[in-house]
Amino acid sequence: MVAPPGKSYHSPTSIVSQLTNLPSILPVAMQLSNVTLFCFFASYVSAFALELTQFLRRSHVMRWAAVVFTAAGLVAQTIYLTVRSQQADLPPLLGSAHDWLLVSAWLLVVLYLSVQAWNRDLSLGVFCLPLVLILVGASRFVRNIPNPRLGQFYWWGMVHASFWVFGILGVLLALIFSIMYLVQHNRLKHKQAELPALHLLSLERLSRINWWLIVVSVPLLTLGMITGLWMAHQSGGGALPVSLANITFVADAVIWVTMALLFGWLLTAHHPAGRTVAIRTILACTFLLAVFLVMNVLAPDGIHGSSPRSKSVSEETAA
Amino acid sequence: MNVQVVYCNHQSANLSIRERLAFPNKDVLTRAYEELRSRFPQSEHVVVSTCNRVELYIAQEDPDDAPTHAQLAEFFADFHQVPIVEFFDDLLECQGPQAVRHLFEVASSLDSMVLGESQIVNQIKAAYEFSMETNANGPLTNTLFQRAIEVSKRVRTETKLSEGKVSIASVAVGEFGKSIFSKFDDKTVLILGAGEMALETLTYLKGEGVKRILVCNRSLDRAQKLAEEYDGQARSWEDLDACLSQADVIVSTTGASQPVITASKFREIRRKTGPRPTFILDLGAPRDFESGVGEIDDGVFLYDIDDLEATCERNRQRRTVEIAKARAIIDEETTRFMQDVYHKATGPIVKRLREHWHDISRQELEILYRKLPDLGDREREVIEKSIYRIVNKLLHPPLETLRDEARQGPPHGMIATLKRLFHLD
Numbered sequence: 066m067v068a069p070p071g072k073s074y075h076s077p078t079s080i081v082s083q084l085t086n087l088p089s090i091l092p093v094a095m096q097l098s099n100v101t102l103f104c105f106f107a108s109y110v111s112a113f114a115l116e117l118t119q120f121l122r123r124s125h126v127m128r129w130a131a132v133v134f135t136a137a138g139l140v141a142q143t144i145y146l147t148v149r150s151q152q153a154d155l156p157p158l159l160g161s162a163h164d165w166l167l168v169s170a171w172l173l174v175v176l177y178l179s180v181q182a183w184n185r186d187l188s189l190g191v192f193c194l195p196l197v198l199i200l201v202g203a204s205r206f207v208r209n210i211p212n213p214r215l216g217q218f219y220w221w222g223m224v225h226a227s228f229w230v231f232g233i234l235g236v237l238l239a240l241i242f243s244i245m246y247l248v249q250h251n252r253l254k255h256k257q258a259e260l261p262a263l264h265l266l267s268l269e270r271l272s273r274i275n276w277w278l279i280v281v282s283v284p285l286l287t288l289g290m291i292t293g294l295w296m297a298h299q300s301g302g303g304a305l306p307v308s309l310a311n312i313t314f315v316a317d318a319v320i321w322v323t324m325a326l327l328f329g330w331l332l333t334a335h336h337p338a339g340r341t342v343a344i345r346t347i348l349a350c351t352f353l354l355a356v357f358l359v360m361n362v363l364a365p366d367g368i369h370g371s372s373p374r375s376k377s378v379s380e381e382t383a384a
Numbered sequence: 385m386n387v388q389v390v391y392c393n394h395q396s397a398n399l400s401i402r403e404r405l406a407f408p409n410k411d412v413l414t415r416a417y418e419e420l421r422s423r424f425p426q427s428e429h430v431v432v433s434t435c436n437r438v439e440l441y442i443a444q445e446d447p448d449d450a451p452t453h454a455q456l457a458e459f460f461a462d463f464h465q466v467p468i469v470e471f472f473d474d475l476l477e478c479q480g481p482q483a484v485r486h487l488f489e490v491a492s493s494l495d496s497m498v499l500g501e502s503q504i505v506n507q508i509k510a511a512y513e514f515s516m517e518t519n520a521n522g523p524l525t526n527t528l529f530q531r532a533i534e535v536s537k538r539v540r541t542e543t544k545l546s547e548g549k550v551s552i553a554s555v556a557v558g559e560f561g562k563s564i565f566s567k568f569d570d571k572t573v574l575i576l577g578a579g580e581m582a583l584e585t586l587t588y589l590k591g592e593g594v595k596r597i598l599v600c601n602r603s604l605d606r607a608q609k610l611a612e613e614y615d616g617q618a619r620s621w622e623d624l625d626a627c628l629s630q631a632d633v634i635v636s637t638t639g640a641s642q643p644v645i646t647a648s649k650f651r652e653i654r655r656k657t658g659p660r661p662t663f664i665l666d667l668g669a670p671r672d673f674e675s676g677v678g679e680i681d682d683g684v685f686l687y688d689i690d691d692l693e694a695t696c697e698r699n700r701q702r703r704t705v706e707i708a709k710a711r712a713i714i715d716e717e718t719t720r721f722m723q724d725v726y727h728k729a730t731g732p733i734v735k736r737l738r739e740h741w742h743d744i745s746r747q748e749l750e751i752l753y754r755k756l757p758d759l760g761d762r763e764r765e766v767i768e769k770s771i772y773r774i775v776n777k778l779l780h781p782p783l784e785t786l787r788d789e790a791r792q793g794p795p796h797g798m799i800a801t802l803k804r805l806f807h808l809d
Contacts, residue, residue, distance in 0.1 A: 258694040270566040338659040
């Protein structure tokens, strides 16, 4: 990006470097950069443990403590993502798979806290926090070096990443609501009284929310696929062309096809039973999550970035 | 005088037993009273049969005429054709003050599954009125049931038991219905039966915003009456299948002796409608839906009265203070009632003693007037009043002692002593 004559754009990194020149702010900036993944992972683990204590003994203090720990984790995660974004001079969405996972977890936590503010009795934490922990935990093992091809596709990359992250967020929420549906359905079928620590929405509402989440997230994933294809096509003449035979691309395509099948069935099925919808959603979403995580953890390099180890290996080879 | 009750309720027996011992309609109840009269002719009887309990209250002037527990169990077994071994342990019995306290607790809804529900007192009134219609009751059960209704009123006024969720419908819809549906204003509610339970359920559901109500009953007139009251549509019993296929919520409260909806019939209906969520609340005893109906598909949620037990128990634990208050009132009223009963038992001896002593005083006065024929009316009146006062003052200590004795329990010993002392036999 070229700045107009007489003006200069201040990148976040340059602002940070200017700020770090101020001796009074220096300790604060240093403290912020000390926030690690472990800080917010530990906060979420504590919050989840506190949520679980509700099953042993119902306590408003513990409930509030869980919310406070989650909020503290969110603050730490926000700082972590901001510092990483400043260091890479890229928004988190354009970072690596590591950042994508953390952004997805961050959005999930924001949604969880918002829902808790709207309905304090709803037991969302026991379903939401484990998924947040999986995402944060998995981010530790995936590629954390930004994609080297981003320079030429900055805006397309933003659009592509947004579609994927929001699409996957929709899928994660569909997974949570489907699990909630099955738990509620099981309770009602077995004629059990509601546990005070496990207050859920009605089957009708859970089913409706689940339907909308699939219906919204599948088009987002589709758009993510289309923008990805477009970028791959455009990269053909560049220095770092993307092959469609890349394993990451194939895995993403499989995920998309699975979700598209679920989407098609959901729209065309005649009187689908709520429980069947929930089970199929859970299967599809778990498959998506599993493929996504396995691909990012196991693949040494991909089209969305590279791990520090693979990067150093490639640098050595180049040298 | 003796009062006793044999009963099985939601605490002692499960629904599968209660429904077999129930007296679901007036025809069955009339036959039961005839049978009771022939077996225990010296007793007064009142039967209270609801979805939560089957209770038989019996009272006699002479405690020796009281039937034994085994005889009463035999009546249930013979009348319902149920082997006695299947329910004997579930059939409980109380006598005297315990029986009175039990009725007061039942009428005050302390013994109900849904604490504070108002329906039970109406059911007790209806049971008492029907026993009057069939001449099964008598003076003792009259007094007992009238007092029970008064006690129920007092408990309701002086405690907060009737606040909150106080109907079976509210508990069932609150616990299960609202976990299935998020709103009711777009749902079709089908009511099977047109009794008081149906009326109460409709009142609650109407409050939840239900707009489309179908009332299906064997008697179309009763269905129309109920439907008009709640802006619903009355349907004949022949339209039952069509109604079942349209309903999202089904509340069944018929007084049928056998299930009216079999699993095979409902399976046929579900084949046409698909597995959409349907909330069925079977409040009948005996049950109106075969238990297999709940297993037909994932969308059918069938609940009977016993399925609400856990929720009701949770509500009960939250209101222990009010329960304690209500129990204190019931203890006080039971003591007072028993004193009245015992005091009433001394009535004939007191009357005879008074008559005996006043007869003696009249005889002595006649002798006196014959000896003193010149006495004027004024003098005679003064003498009669004096004698009357003397007799009353002499009667006062024994009668007061008798009254004191009656406060403690049945004064059989004191009555026998008075009879012997004053030759009243």
